[in-house]
Amino acid sequence: MWILVGRGWWRGRVFVPWAAGAARPALNRPRPMPTHAAAAEPWATNRRYSSAELKEKPDMSRFPVEDTRNFSIIAHVDHGKSTLADRLLELTGTIDKTKNNKQVLDKLQVERERGITVKAQTASLFYSFQGKQYLLNLIDTPGHVDFSYEVSRSLSACQGVLLVVDANEGIQAQTVANFFLAFEAQLSIIPVINKIDLKNADPERVEKQIEKVFDIPSDECIKISAKLGTNVESVLQAVIERIPPGVIANVALFDGMVSKGDKIVSAHTQKTYEVNEVGVLNPNEQSTHKLYAGQVGYLIAGMKDVTEAQIGDTLHLHNHPVEPLPGFKSAKPMVFAGMYPIDQSEYNNLKSAIEKLTLNDSSVTVHRDSSLALGAGWRLGFLGLLHMEVFNQRLEQEYNTSVILTTPTVPYKAVLSSAKLIKEYREKEIIIINPAQFPEKSKVTEYLEPVVLGTIITPDEYTGKIMGLCQARRAVQKNMVFIDENRVMLKYLLPLNEIVVDFYDSLKSLSSGYASFDYEDAGYQAAELVKMDILLNGNIVEELVTVVHKDKAYSVGKTICERLKDSLPRQLFEIAIQAAIGSKIIARETMKAYRKNVLAKCYGGDITRKMKLLRRQAEGKKKLRKIGNIEVPKDAFIKVLKTQTNK
Numbered sequence: 001m002w003i004l005v006g007r008g009w010w011r012g013r014v015f016v017p018w019a020a021g022a023a024r025p026a027l028n029r030p031r032p033m034p035t036h037a038a039a040a041e042p043w044a045t046n047r048r049y050s051s052a053e054l055k056e057k058p059d060m061s062r063f064p065v066e067d068t069r070n071f072s073i074i075a076h077v078d079h080g081k082s083t084l085a086d087r088l089l090e091l092t093g094t095i096d097k098t099k100n101n102k103q104v105l106d107k108l109q110v111e112r113e114r115g116i117t118v119k120a121q122t123a124s125l126f127y128s129f130q131g132k133q134y135l136l137n138l139i140d141t142p143g144h145v146d147f148s149y150e151v152s153r154s155l156s157a158c159q160g161v162l163l164v165v166d167a168n169e170g171i172q173a174q175t176v177a178n179f180f181l182a183f184e185a186q187l188s189i190i191p192v193i194n195k196i197d198l199k200n201a202d203p204e205r206v207e208k209q210i211e212k213v214f215d216i217p218s219d220e221c222i223k224i225s226a227k228l229g230t231n232v233e234s235v236l237q238a239v240i241e242r243i244p245p246g247v248i249a250n251v252a253l254f255d256g257m258v259s260k261g262d263k264i265v266s267a268h269t270q271k272t273y274e275v276n277e278v279g280v281l282n283p284n285e286q287s288t289h290k291l292y293a294g295q296v297g298y299l300i301a302g303m304k305d306v307t308e309a310q311i312g313d314t315l316h317l318h319n320h321p322v323e324p325l326p327g328f329k330s331a332k333p334m335v336f337a338g339m340y341p342i343d344q345s346e347y348n349n350l351k352s353a354i355e356k357l358t359l360n361d362s363s364v365t366v367h368r369d370s371s372l373a374l375g376a377g378w379r380l381g382f383l384g385l386l387h388m389e390v391f392n393q394r395l396e397q398e399y400n401t402s403v404i405l406t407t408p409t410v411p412y413k414a415v416l417s418s419a420k421l422i423k424e425y426r427e428k429e430i431i432i433i434n435p436a437q438f439p440e441k442s443k444v445t446e447y448l449e450p451v452v453l454g455t456i457i458t459p460d461e462y463t464g465k466i467m468g469l470c471q472a473r474r475a476v477q478k479n480m481v482f483i484d485e486n487r488v489m490l491k492y493l494l495p496l497n498e499i500v501v502d503f504y505d506s507l508k509s510l511s512s513g514y515a516s517f518d519y520e521d522a523g524y525q526a527a528e529l530v531k532m533d534i535l536l537n538g539n540i541v542e543e544l545v546t547v548v549h550k551d552k553a554y555s556v557g558k559t560i561c562e563r564l565k566d567s568l569p570r571q572l573f574e575i576a577i578q579a580a581i582g583s584k585i586i587a588r589e590t591m592k593a594y595r596k597n598v599l600a601k602c603y604g605g606d607i608t609r610k611m612k613l614l615r616r617q618a619e620g621k622k623k624l625r626k627i628g629n630i631e632v633p634k635d636a637f638i639k640v641l642k643t644q645t646n647k
């Protein structure tokens with residue numbers, strides 16, 4: 001049996017040749033076309049098809065592997081991926097040229113509203129170049145850090161990428177992060193400098209940045225205006241010339257051997273293929289007669305669509321079925337929050353909405369959860385805070401649901417010392433995704449918190465302020481380099497819980513929007529953590545229970561109490577809002593009593609208007625949550641959760 005480990009290159013933990021001291025493989029050099037048996041296949045014909053014919057009924061089998069290119073567009077947010085995709089679709093006649101082609105690939109309502117891409121979309125383009133027709137599969141990718149999982153997923157289906165960089169803003173943090181995702185996947189990278197039509201565009205400066213940071217010769221950059229369509233045709237030609245063709249599955253052999261002519265089955269799709277070619281990567285594909293157990297190489301097996309070659313899939317000889325090897329990589333959630341229906345009678349509707357939405361977004365993890373106050377619900381894991389907001393917004397917009405979301409938290413770990421707890425969990429080290437389950441200090445040896453390696457790119461004038469912000473967030477500086485005369489790249493080790501809520505917003509406002517930020521997982525570090533309760537007249541508000549660093553407890557507690565005071569409607573009696581660690585109160589705010597009369601503005605005796613106001617008040621009450629005898633509207637939670645900081 002053997003396992004599929006990548007397309008383009010091995011992307012796993014085990015085998016990264018240049019990390020082991022070997023020479024770094026050459027970037028961007030077109031790899032020789034594989035010499036496989038395509039010519040003998042009936043679908044490998046030279047007949048050309050008219051675009052009308054292709055549009056009518058595209059028969060994908062007409063395109064042999066060497067006439068197929070699979071590529072993605074990657075970029076920092078707003079650098080113009082979707083606009084470029086629109087132009088490519090127009091140029092290839094995939095969509096008609098009208099003024100309305102704005103982000104055609106952004107299909108979700110939330111994407112159009114927020115102007116961001118969340119789900120990667122795919123489009124097949126047919127393009128004639130030098131008398132030959134090509135099938136170009138374009139996979140659009142999201143730009144935001146939360147969705148880098150989608151980016152990796154899209155990249156795993158490609159052999160090359162267009163790395164779009166704004167001619168005015170230059171390289172930003174996500175440009176760097178996305179470049180490395182593509183680089184590690186050993187894809188051909190075509191740098192595209194976009195927005196050259198802007199008044200402040202400085203493509204020469206950006207070219208130099210690209211050469212300095214990514215080591216790509218500046219003459220490889222293509223300068224375009226996606227908005228005006230300037231030079232976009234050269235992008236398509238570069239895709240054909242610089243990106244190697246088709247589905248080449250990189251494999252690691254665990255057992256037995258594989259050679260040309262073998263019949264193999266994908267454990268994932270159960271499809272059967274005949275092996276056309278096997279070989280080793282040296283570093284380009286070099287065909288060999290066979291591959292044996294323990295070897296890593298590539299395999300071409302007539303997979304015509306890249307989705308047929310899933311990373312982590314197990315392949316086996318068709319007459320030797322095996323248990324699939326563990327290997328499918330799943331997305332790792334970084335932010336967890338409880339989700340509950342506002343009204344328990346809505347539980348089943350919400351359940352089915354979550355199920356449908358997670359079918360479409362498999363990176364969300366779902367565990368059932370329940371709370372005394374909120375009833376039955378779920379604990380969901382998201383890739384980041386924006387991902388959480390987008391998921392919530394999609395639930396509301398696409399499924400017409402309304403939910404309570406609890407304070408987001410990160411996956412902490414506790415190393416247990418209590419024998420009773422170890423027996424209960426059957427493990428010494430547990431992951432805590434729900435603050436309510438945070439074990440007491442007396443029962444643990446130590447707590448651990450997740451940390452990330454953050455990259456910030458900023459104009460130099462903001463460096464001081466940004467360093468101050470990072471220090472306040474318990475960050476440790478790892479590196480600082482100038483990427484050109486006035487741009488600095490900073491690397492920090494940051495506790496994830498310090499950035500999860502509002503780090504990005506603070507960074508943006510400190511730098512007038514110029515600094516960009518991205519992060520990658522960097523494991524765990526020991527941390528002095530405490531569980532903090534928020535109380536309303538002595539009753540715990542379960543939605544607001546948080547785990548915080550000991551040194552931050554007072555300021556976080558104070559901020560939550562203040563925010564809660566601002567967002568709670570006044571009630572008929574006085575309310576004490578308190579933050580507490582165990583039985584120790586660390587912060588307090590008091591709200592004075594107030595009597596609200598919804599009929600106050602209703603002069604005269606218009607009974608229908610009075611009834612309408614009273615009815616509206618009754619409807620409003622449905623959205624309230626009672627804590628003790630205090631009514632808290634859903635909006636109040638959201639305001640506190642959204643604005644809560646770790647200052």
Ligand SMILES: Nc1nc2c(ncn2[C@@H]2O[C@H](COP(=O)(O)OP(=O)(O)OP(=O)(O)O)[C@@H](O)[C@H]2O)c(=O)[nH]1
Pocket residue numbers: 075076077078079080081082083084103115116117142143144194195196197198224225226227228
């Ligand atoms: N002047 C100018 N504006 C452009 C150009 N290309 C894109 N834009 C504008 O830049 C903004 C962002 O473009 P998008 O194509 O939505 O960017 P994106 O990278 O797909 O954004 P995300 O999906 O959020 O990652 C839009 O307002 C575009 O109209 C260009 O060549 N010139």
